[in-house]
Amino acid sequence: MSSLLYYALPALGSYALLSILFLRRPRLLHAPPAPAFRPRLAAHRSGSGERLENTMEALENSMAQRADLIELDCHLTRDRVVVVSHDENLSRQSGVNRDVGSLDFEELPLYKEELEVYFSPGQFAHGTDRHMVRLVDMFQRFPRVPMVVEIKGENEELIHKVADLVRHFDRSEITIWASEKSSVMKKCKAANPEMPTSLTVSRVVWVLLLYYLGLLPFVPIPEKFLLCFLPTIINRTYFPFSCPALNKLAAVAFKWIIMRKSLIQHLEQRGVQVVFWCLNEESDFETAFSLGATGVMTDYPTALRHYLDRHRGTS
Secondary structure: OHHHHHHHHHHHHHHHHHHHHHHHOHHHOOOOOOOOOOOOEEEHHHOOOOOOOOOHHHHHHHHHOOOOEEEEEEEEOOOOOEEEOOOOEOHHHHOOOOEHHHOOHHHOOOOOOEEEOOOOOOOEEEOOOOOOEEHHHHHHHOOOOOEEEEOOOOOHHHHHHHHHHHHHOOOHHHEEEEOOOHHHHHHHHHHOOOOOEEOOHHHHHHHHHHHHHOOHHHOOOOOOEEEEEOHHHEOOOEOOOOOHHHHHHHHHHHHHHHOOHHHHHHHHHOOOEEEEEOOOOHHHHHHHHHOOOOEEEEOOHHHHHHHHHHOOOOO
């Protein structure tokens, strides 16, 4: 036993020292390429707190606030049009209990006159533009604006249509694949491997496990973005579970697990840009940037722009 410890303890000590060294100085092992863009201000659902979500008016309002990144979700209509919509079922958005895929694009209903802001419960957005838009319309209107396109379901036709549109507008470097599911992300990468990808839920868990085991500095990370919720918004604006007790437990656990400045800084130096969502209060902006995040995703681009302008050079 003593002889085993004689060899094991120095080996563990050397491993720990190397892990700490490369965690703090990952570029000794990895040389990430310069990013095509760095998103400080990301507009959630095109800026759904200030205008009706995912409308052209919302997008134009966010661009007036110099948004660096637009987040949106896509679905496929019955006549095979890629439409920008968070929900597949239109009940919440329009009051019409139909799925996007059951209607042609020209049949899609108008948005309601007001929509509750999901991450600011009790707050409502309004706008004069109530029309749903095609992804091609957004690409045509703002061809060089970076966008993150989230694919929720395993619809291969939708994935390939998005990939083809991105190629057509020559915007593969500035359009991010996003999905919670690794099975969907695998199909996205196959459809257009030139587009940067974000970490899926299972990949985030894997990265966290590697971090706490000290192995993260030695493992390649092909993804370019971590789009992650900020744990401090649980119980205030984000309620992942129906049970209040579970939300309280999750808030404590996720805050301890995720909010590690050394982890965020390591990922940043590895070329993985960290964007926390969906933050609508200045205190949360402050928390995210103090951890070393690249940027913040918000429903209120005007509020975040004011914060960034006031803290220019410090955040």
